[in-house]
Amino acid sequence: MNLPQTPADATALAQLLRAEIERVFVGQRAVVDHALCAFLAGGHVLLEGVPGLGKTLLVKALAKTFGGQFARIQFTPDLMPADITGHTLFDARSSQFVIRRGPVFANLVLADEVNRAPAKTQAALLEVMQEGQVTIEGQSHALPPPFLVLATQNPIEQEGTYALPEAQLDRFLLKLLIDYPTLEEERTLVATSASGRTGDRLEVDAVRQVATPEQLQAMQGLAAGLQVDDAVLDYAVRITRATRENPAIAIGAGPRGGIALLRAGRAAALLAGREFVTPDDIKQIALPALRHRVSLMPEAEIEGLTTDSVLEALLVRTPAPRA
Amino acid sequence: MELERLALALRPRSSWEAIDLGIRFGVANARTLYRGYLSVALPLALLCYGIAALTGIEPWWPALLLWWLKPAFDRVALHLLGHAVFGDQLGPRALWRALPGLWWRGGLLRELTLARLSPYRSTVLAVSLLEGLGGKAARRRRSLILRQVSGTALLQTGLWPLLETLFVLSVFSLSLILLPSELLEQLDWEALWWDEGRQYWFIWLYYLAFQTGSCLLEPLYVAGGFALYLKRRTDLEAWDVELQFRRLARTLPVVLAILLAGFLWQSSPAQAADSQREAVLQQADVRIQQILEDPVFGETITEHKLQKRSRPASTDDQPGRTWLEGLMRWLDLEGLGKALADLIGFFASLGRIIGWLLIAVVVVLLAWLVARTRLPARYARQAAPPAELAGFDIRPESLPDDPAAAALLLAGRGDLRAALGLLFRSSLSRLAHDEGVRFAAGDTEGDCLVRVHRQARAHAPYLARLLGCWQRLAYAHQSVDIGEISQLCEQWREQFSVEVPHGT
Numbered sequence: 001m002n003l004p005q006t007p008a009d010a011t012a013l014a015q016l017l018r019a020e021i022e023r024v025f026v027g028q029r030a031v032v033d034h035a036l037c038a039f040l041a042g043g044h045v046l047l048e049g050v051p052g053l054g055k056t057l058l059v060k061a062l063a064k065t066f067g068g069q070f071a072r073i074q075f076t077p078d079l080m081p082a083d084i085t086g087h088t089l090f091d092a093r094s095s096q097f098v099i100r101r102g103p104v105f106a107n108l109v110l111a112d113e114v115n116r117a118p119a120k121t122q123a124a125l126l127e128v129m130q131e132g133q134v135t136i137e138g139q140s141h142a143l144p145p146p147f148l149v150l151a152t153q154n155p156i157e158q159e160g161t162y163a164l165p166e167a168q169l170d171r172f173l174l175k176l177l178i179d180y181p182t183l184e185e186e187r188t189l190v191a192t193s194a195s196g197r198t199g200d201r202l203e204v205d206a207v208r209q210v211a212t213p214e215q216l217q218a219m220q221g222l223a224a225g226l227q228v229d230d231a232v233l234d235y236a237v238r239i240t241r242a243t244r245e246n247p248a249i250a251i252g253a254g255p256r257g258g259i260a261l262l263r264a265g266r267a268a269a270l271l272a273g274r275e276f277v278t279p280d281d282i283k284q285i286a287l288p289a290l291r292h293r294v295s296l297m298p299e300a301e302i303e304g305l306t307t308d309s310v311l312e313a314l315l316v317r318t319p320a321p322r323a
Numbered sequence: 324m325e326l327e328r329l330a331l332a333l334r335p336r337s338s339w340e341a342i343d344l345g346i347r348f349g350v351a352n353a354r355t356l357y358r359g360y361l362s363v364a365l366p367l368a369l370l371c372y373g374i375a376a377l378t379g380i381e382p383w384w385p386a387l388l389l390w391w392l393k394p395a396f397d398r399v400a401l402h403l404l405g406h407a408v409f410g411d412q413l414g415p416r417a418l419w420r421a422l423p424g425l426w427w428r429g430g431l432l433r434e435l436t437l438a439r440l441s442p443y444r445s446t447v448l449a450v451s452l453l454e455g456l457g458g459k460a461a462r463r464r465r466s467l468i469l470r471q472v473s474g475t476a477l478l479q480t481g482l483w484p485l486l487e488t489l490f491v492l493s494v495f496s497l498s499l500i501l502l503p504s505e506l507l508e509q510l511d512w513e514a515l516w517w518d519e520g521r522q523y524w525f526i527w528l529y530y531l532a533f534q535t536g537s538c539l540l541e542p543l544y545v546a547g548g549f550a551l552y553l554k555r556r557t558d559l560e561a562w563d564v565e566l567q568f569r570r571l572a573r574t575l576p577v578v579l580a581i582l583l584a585g586f587l588w589q590s591s592p593a594q595a596a597d598s599q600r601e602a603v604l605q606q607a608d609v610r611i612q613q614i615l616e617d618p619v620f621g622e623t624i625t626e627h628k629l630q631k632r633s634r635p636a637s638t639d640d641q642p643g644r645t646w647l648e649g650l651m652r653w654l655d656l657e658g659l660g661k662a663l664a665d666l667i668g669f670f671a672s673l674g675r676i677i678g679w680l681l682i683a684v685v686v687v688l689l690a691w692l693v694a695r696t697r698l699p700a701r702y703a704r705q706a707a708p709p710a711e712l713a714g715f716d717i718r719p720e721s722l723p724d725d726p727a728a729a730a731l732l733l734a735g736r737g738d739l740r741a742a743l744g745l746l747f748r749s750s751l752s753r754l755a756h757d758e759g760v761r762f763a764a765g766d767t768e769g770d771c772l773v774r775v776h777r778q779a780r781a782h783a784p785y786l787a788r789l790l791g792c793w794q795r796l797a798y799a800h801q802s803v804d805i806g807e808i809s810q811l812c813e814q815w816r817e818q819f820s821v822e823v824p825h826g827t
Contacts, residue, residue, distance in 0.1 A: 227798075227799060276798045278769070280770075316764070317765055319764045
């Protein structure tokens with residue numbers, strides 16, 4: 001398979017990826033688009049949704065589209081950092097220490113229910129996400145590119161969980177909320193998932209491999225090179241700064257929020273088939289890129305406001321570039 | 324005791340049910356109860372707090388004194404309840420007349436000293452006040468009354484201070500909710516109570532809330548205890564059974580008479596009975612007069628004596644004035660009472676007018692809000708479009724007479740960005756002012772297009788083309804063909820019905 005040379009090639013390939021994912025992951029178009037955005041931008045994703053909405057299926061399907069290695073880590077209270085990154089073992093036969101790599105050495109890592117593990121284990125994963133490499137016994141091991149972590153959280157059953165601290169949430173490029181599908185989508189989903197299937201295993205056989213990890217890396221490079229006008233850059237920064245001045249927000253987004261907006265905006269533009277970023281790209285990605293970087297004031301929460309509603313109001317008030 | 328006149332239904336009840344009944348009875352007779360109770364408690368409280376305020380005594384002293392005097396006020400409440408139970412609604416005047424008797428009757432001294440902290444105060448109060456017992460007999464009676472209900476009486480007495488505290492906390496919570504948050508942040512609550520920052524208005528406010536709660540809850544406490552007392556009497560003396568027997572005794576002769584009448588009715592023709600009855604009735608007056616003339620019944624003597632006129636019934640429909648006038652007449656201040664009553668009447672009328680006006684304002688406001696939320700499109704058309712949109716002046720007067728011509732001129736000079744910017748600005752201005760499309764400050768190009776799709780669909784294709792061109796130039800920094808801009812200028816005129824001026 002040839003590497004994409006132009007943004008148009010990358011767009012065509014991205015649309016192929018989307019079409020393949022949608023063979024098994026019915027509906028939730030926005031979630032698929034945003035997940036692809038994060039993938040093209042080389043960022044990690046935090047998925048939040050009640051159980052049974054296909055979070056694992058999405059990741060498995062995405063992994064299969066480009067033939068990447070997929071690993072799933074179920075986070076539990078007794079999970080240790082070494083269970084994620086790997087550890088050294090003494091091999092009695094060769095009388096040497098050998099390194100056993102952990103599940104994090106994959107292209108796509110699904111960290112299921114990331115808030116169930118204690119802070120130490122979460123920190124180990126988040127460090128890997130940030131650095132893109134693992135250090136075992138003082139020896140650094142680079143992770144295979146492309147590397148993407150999709151961590152999931154369950155908004156219910158908060159008992160016995162360790163909420164991710166704000167500083168660590170900042171490491172995720174996007175936070176996506178998966179809601180229940182519409183009636184039509186659910187009908188199609190149930191019909192396709194229940195025909196000729198036995199057992200509970202998630203089947204992604206229908207998904208074909210349409211790209212390679214190398215091609216994805218090339219796509220990421222093309223996305224990162226898309227042109228951004230000063231007005232658009234200014235718009236992204238103004239949105240980020242507005243979160244710090246909003247009276248309903250206790251802690252606003254830092255500069256990393258603006259960077260995330262721009263990175264994800266570039267990927268969104270690529271996905272939309274454009275070679276340049278428009279304010280629309282920034283605005284449509286603003287909610288997933290910022291919702292986990294802001295904390296509401298207690299008064300606002302008591303009044304029933306949600307992070308999304310506050311951010312939406314903020315976007316309506318922030319003047320868009322015109323000239 | 325005339326059990327038939329009791330306003331309460333007597334039957335075996337549990338202790339808590341009895342207290343519940345008592346409180347409900349107190350609430351049902353709230354007007355009489357509170358009018359009488361407050362006519363005694365309020366002047367005394369005002370007097371105590373007034374003296375404290377004038378002499379600079381700490382307000383907790385009068386609060387303590389009034390708390391200590393509670394048994395005296397309980398007697399007032401019980402007196403009112405005792406009459407209400409037999410259907411007598413005592414007015415303040417009758418109450419004040421009975422007041423010396425109530426307080427001097429034996430037992431008050433004991434209630435204010437030895438038995439002040441008794442947890443059974445409200446339940447056994449009736450023993451000394453209504454039964455009039457004293458000494459050893461009263462002690463035996465109290466022990467008999469409390470034998471099965473002492474636990475409930477104890478819990479009731481323990482519950483009331485909690486309710487009073489809850490009332491005070493509720494008043495303060497309500498105040499906190501109503502206070503603006505800026506003011507709340509500035510207030511230092513601890514300093515209001517103690518040390519240099521101590522605020523007397525706050526402390527007086529606290530005692531006002533405390534005393535109000537006490538005055539509102541105390542009569543209900545007495546009512547609960549009284550009902551518990553009645554429950555014990557019913558249990559001990561089987562009042563309910565006695566009452567049933569009395570009712571039966573009253574209805575039995577009537578039943579027999581009805582049966583007898585029915586029998587007679589059957590035995591004689593109806594018409595004959597009617598005519599006979601008419602004849603007897605016609606002769607009745609004459610016959611009575613004849614009988615009374617008999618010397619056995621003595622002779623008729625006419626006497627004249629002076630008697631105080633009773634209050635006409637028609638004034639009873641003004642309870643506030645009756646009470647005040649009654650009180651003032653009793654205090655020999657009838658003139659002042661009338662003036663005060665008139666003044667209260669005036670304020671009541673004024674209050675009523677203000678109340679109706681407020682209701683009218685609220686109704687109009689609600690109607691306006693409903694119209695605003697239910698009819699967004701119409702409202703949107705009526706609202707004036709903004710003068711500025713994200714740095715763009717979109718007032719029609721700020722634009723050239725022929726924006727298309729001006730844009731074409733700019734494009735001819737090579738300033739393509741300015742030309743497209745002018746076309747974009749003019750389009751937004753026309754859409755906002757002529758088509759009523761509501762743009763927001765945060766609308767991106769895509770949002771503007773969505774709004775135009777919804778509210779002015781006919782202009783959407785043109786705007787999409789214009790925006791595509793604008794985005795390529797502004798964000799992608801790609802050159803746009805001047806011919807394309809000329810086309811857009813021509814189409815702009817067609818879209819917004821502008822005639823081509825001569826000579827351009």
